[in-house]
Amino acid sequence: MNDKGVFPLDKFNDIETPFYYYDTALLRKTLRAINNETGKYDNFLVHYAIKANANPKLLRLINEAGLGVDCVSGGEIQAALNAGFSADKIVFAGVGKSDKEINLGLDSDILCFNVESIPELEVINELAERKGKVANVAFRINPDVGAHTHANITTGLAENKFGISMTDMEGIIMKAKEMANVRFVGLHFHIGSQILEMDDFLALCNRVNELQDKLESKGIAVENINVGGGLGIDYHNPNGAPIPNFKAYFETYANNLKLRKGQILHFELGRSVVGQCGSLITKVLYVKQGAVKKFAIVDAGFTDLIRPALYQAYHKIENISNEDALDTYDVVGPICESSDVFAKDYQLNVCQRGDILALRSAGAYGEIMASQYNCRQLPKGYVTEDL
Ligand SMILES: *Cc1c(COP(=O)(O)O)cnc(C)c1O
Numbered sequence: 005m006n007d008k009g010v011f012p013l014d015k016f017n018d019i020e021t022p023f024y025y026y027d028t029a030l031l032r033k034t035l036r037a038i039n040n041e042t043g044k045y046d047n048f049l050v051h052y053a054i055k056a057n058a059n060p061k062l063l064r065l066i067n068e069a070g071l072g073v074d075c076v077s078g079g080e081i082q083a084a085l086n087a088g089f090s091a092d093k094i095v096f097a098g099v100g101k102s103d104k105e106i107n108l109g110l111d112s113d114i115l116c117f118n119v120e121s122i123p124e125l126e127v128i129n130e131l132a133e134r135k136g137k138v139a140n141v142a143f144r145i146n147p148d149v150g151a152h153t154h155a156n157i158t159t160g161l162a163e164n165k166f167g168i169s170m171t172d173m174e175g176i177i178m179k180a181k182e183m184a185n186v187r188f189v190g191l192h193f194h195i196g197s198q199i200l201e202m203d204d205f206l207a208l209c210n211r212v213n214e215l216q217d218k219l220e221s222k223g224i225a226v227e228n229i230n231v232g233g234g235l236g237i238d239y240h241n242p243n244g245a246p247i248p249n250f251k252a253y254f255e256t257y258a259n260n261l262k263l264r265k266g267q268i269l270h271f272e273l274g275r276s277v278v279g280q281c282g283s284l285i286t287k288v289l290y291v292k293q294g295a296v297k298k299f300a301i302v303d304a305g306f307t308d309l310i311r312p313a314l315y316q317a318y319h320k321i322e323n324i325s326n327e328d329a330l331d332t333y334d335v336v337g338p339i340c341e342s343s344d345v346f347a348k349d350y351q352l353n354v355c356q357r358g359d360i361l362a363l364r365s366a367g368a369y370g371e372i373m374a375s376q377y378n379c380r381q382l383p384k385g386y387v388t389e390d391l
């Protein structure tokens with residue numbers, strides 16, 4: 005427990021809890037690490053998966069670092085545009101794009117639609133025709149590659165709802181080539197999230213090579229390859245491993261994915277960009293001794309951070325107010341649901357009413373997934389410069 009993050013505790017005392025705190029120095033360092041690695045290759049392009057966190061203050065820094073954006077809804081396209089990202093750096097994926105969302109993409113002249121079915125392709129072609137436009141389309145192929153991660157965040161298996169099956173790949177490309185208002189520009193993949201084993205990405209490389217060979221033998225050229233995101237972060241060690249292993253990640257692709265001449269390799273990283281820079285800051289309301297357990301009841305709940313309830317996710321928790329001896333707690337929120345538990349049998353420096361706890365590694369899929377269940381307020385997000 006002496007391994008704690010460094011926080012401006014004196015400033016935290018003046019802010020209403022719970023709230024998200026983002027360490028912008030760490031975000032900048034993370035973005036530099038990404039650019040350092042991709043800079044080694046002249047054809048690697050990173051899009052930030054905005055669904056991980058759309059806080060405008062973070063988006064500004066990500067835009068400044070030169071990344072593009074990967075969106076999965078019209079709202080995300082709008083958030084990216086509002087944050088100043090240029091439309092020609094926006095790609096739009098999603099298994100169920102509405103007409104309104106497609107029209108927003110067309111009106112904004114986004115870089116590419118990552119298309120997930122033939123009916124969707126037909127709708128994009130039709131809506132583009134009405135506007136007299138030609139939409140760039142890439143096809144999201146389901147590569148039937150498993151990933152060593154939680155079942156709810158595996159997306160690249162044949163049984164998952166995402167993408168077009170490999171057997172339908174050629175058919176949809178040929179169909180697109182016959183349509184006047186779409187232009188086939190590439191293949192898209194995304195196998196899941198919080199992936200720490202490079203072998204999973206290697207398996208994707210091998211699959212992409214196979215599919216490219218197959219298309220090449222039929223005389224079909226592919227301009228771009230997009231391999232999605234999914235690189236994980238070390239939730240158990242946010243202080244020791246604040247920056248994900250981008251070197252190993254990009255090297256895996258550089259060494260194993262056989263790009264054709266002129267091809268650009270697109271990445272869509274979310275969690276690994278923003279995960280470690282964010283913490284959920286919460287106050288201990290009560291310490292309650294139950295029949296068999298001691299509870300630290302905090303003012304944040306799963307409405308503020310749903311990952312533990314949704315995916316049984318682990319977040320390191322630190323009592324940043326106190327250096328006293330350790331005690332064991334179930335750290336729970338105030339929501340009227342039994343799943344509103346952040347950690348069970350967790351060792352913390354002794355907790356008292358008013359102590360401030362930090363739930364670490366909460367920058368990705370935290371603030372953005374907040375809800376108002378129980379008529380609660382949405383948590384605010386502050387960056388270092390706000391305090
Ligand atoms: C969620 C998502 C990503 C980002 O995943 P991370 O694990 O956060 O890197 C990338 N691409 C698509 C299509 C996604 O749905």
